[in-house]
Amino acid sequence: MTDFDATRALFQLPEGIVYLDGNSLGPLPKTAAARIARTVEAEWGGLLIGGWNEAGWMAQPARLGDRIGRLIGAPAGSVVLGDTLSIKVYQALAAALALRPERRVILSDDGNFPSDLYMAAGLIGLLGPDYELRTVAPDAVADALTDEIAVLMLTEVDYRTGRRHDMADLTRAAHRVGALTVWDLAHSAGALPVDVTAAQADFAVGCTYKYLNGGPGAPAFIHVAPAHAETATPALSGWLGHAAPFAFDPRYRPGTGIERMRVGTPPVLQMAALEAALDIWERVDMAALRARSIALSERLIAHIEAACPDLTLASPRDSAARGSQVSFRHPDGYAVIRAAAARGVIGDFRAPDILRFGITPLYLSEADIDRAATVLAEIIRRRLWDDPAYSARAFVT
Numbered sequence: 001m002t003d004f005d006a007t008r009a010l011f012q013l014p015e016g017i018v019y020l021d022g023n024s025l026g027p028l029p030k031t032a033a034a035r036i037a038r039t040v041e042a043e044w045g046g047l048l049i050g051g052w053n054e055a056g057w058m059a060q061p062a063r064l065g066d067r068i069g070r071l072i073g074a075p076a077g078s079v080v081l082g083d084t085l086s087i088k089v090y091q092a093l094a095a096a097l098a099l100r101p102e103r104r105v106i107l108s109d110d111g112n113f114p115s116d117l118y119m120a121a122g123l124i125g126l127l128g129p130d131y132e133l134r135t136v137a138p139d140a141v142a143d144a145l146t147d148e149i150a151v152l153m154l155t156e157v158d159y160r161t162g163r164r165h166d167m168a169d170l171t172r173a174a175h176r177v178g179a180l181t182v183w184d185l186a187h188s189a190g191a192l193p194v195d196v197t198a199a200q201a202d203f204a205v206g207c208t209y210k211y212l213n214g215g216p217g218a219p220a221f222i223h224v225a226p227a228h229a230e231t232a233t234p235a236l237s238g239w240l241g242h243a244a245p246f247a248f249d250p251r252y253r254p255g256t257g258i259e260r261m262r263v264g265t266p267p268v269l270q271m272a273a274l275e276a277a278l279d280i281w282e283r284v285d286m287a288a289l290r291a292r293s294i295a296l297s298e299r300l301i302a303h304i305e306a307a308c309p310d311l312t313l314a315s316p317r318d319s320a321a322r323g324s325q326v327s328f329r330h331p332d333g334y335a336v337i338r339a340a341a342a343r344g345v346i347g348d349f350r351a352p353d354i355l356r357f358g359i360t361p362l363y364l365s366e367a368d369i370d371r372a373a374t375v376l377a378e379i380i381r382r383r384l385w386d387d388p389a390y391s392a393r394a395f396v397t
């Protein structure tokens with residue numbers, strides 16, 4: 001079992017805040033500042049260029065990749081860190097397409113995160129006019145799987161509504177028609193139990209600054225199933241994915257296994273912060289996390305539905321079909337979110353009308369959920385959102 005009072009004490013959360021936005025940016029682990037300071041002062045400051053070998057900087061993308069692998073059911077040596085998630089989406093997609101050279105269609109759903117769709121569109125724009133990105137409604141994906149499909153590219157948990165695809169089922173269906181799968185775990189890793197091995201996912205990618213709490217700018221991860229490890233071509237063929245980066249060979253030769261998915265110099269300072277966050281995950285039992293996430297989510301839904309008839313549930317009611325967030329719709333959702341933040345309850349807004357609340361058991365309690373519901377109820381009942389101060393949109397919503 002996991003002691004969630006103990007994990008809460010490991011985060012630095014400002015006094016008086018209920019933080020329901022850990023699905024967008026996780027909070028600061030208390031040990032992160034000292035861990036970063038050590039990397040800066042002792043390693044960078046003390047070892048200079050020696051840090052690459054002596055402090056293990058060069059091995060860190062694979063070492064931390066293995067620690068993330070344990071959270072997503074990936075075997076050791078099948079996950080590596082680097083770049084941003086958008087770039088890892090592109091890389092996984094390009095590698096998957098190259099493994100199905102006779103096919104031309106990428107299938108996704110029209111609720112997918114725009115950056116994933118933009119990256120796919122950019123990639124096929126380069127590949128030529130006979131390639132196609134086909135999007136269908138999320139519940140029409142299984143029926144759209146035909147033998148034209150090269151790659152099924154999906155985000156397991158929808159960033160707006162929290163609706164969850166069945167990764168194992170859809171992967172099986174994709175494989176039946178000969179397609180490969182690229183799963184985006186941005187809202188899954190650290191949010192719920194994931195088993196890419198049991199689901200037989202071909203490629204999986206995700207970010208580490210949301211539920212995993214690696215900090216703003218923390219590197220993304222990519223997993224390649226061992227079956228494809230030696231045949232997948234990385235597309236973004238940078239020197240650190242080369243078999244021998246320090247041979248300075250003018251011809252590219254892909255590195256062994258997951259090493260080939262590296263591109264360039266790793267973000268050492270960001271990885272120091274991520275390492276502090278991953279220490280916390282060592283204490284967490286994912287089944288216990290999921291049970292508590294569901295209990296807290298149900299509690300928030302029950303309170304809000306009882307007190308705020310103007311807010312309509314946008315997430316699936318069935319907890320098995322949800323990730324670890326709860327979303328509601330309101331025509332003035334942005335103003336409601338701003339009014340709540342002004343009262344210490346932090347969620348976020350996604351256009352056109354979605355209020356999102358991330359449910360993160362590592363640092364949220366029943367009392368936090370109750371306070372959030374009480375504050376929202378008061379904002380709705382007294383129309384406190386209806387104030388010009390809350391309607392001017394910031395750039396980041």
Ligand SMILES: *Cc1c(COP(=O)(O)O)cnc(C)c1O
Pocket residue numbers: 084085086087113115116155159184186187207220
């Ligand atoms: C958060 C998120 C991203 C963000 O990509 P970055 O390159 O890290 O900015 C991409 N895809 C999905 C599904 C996300 O949820």
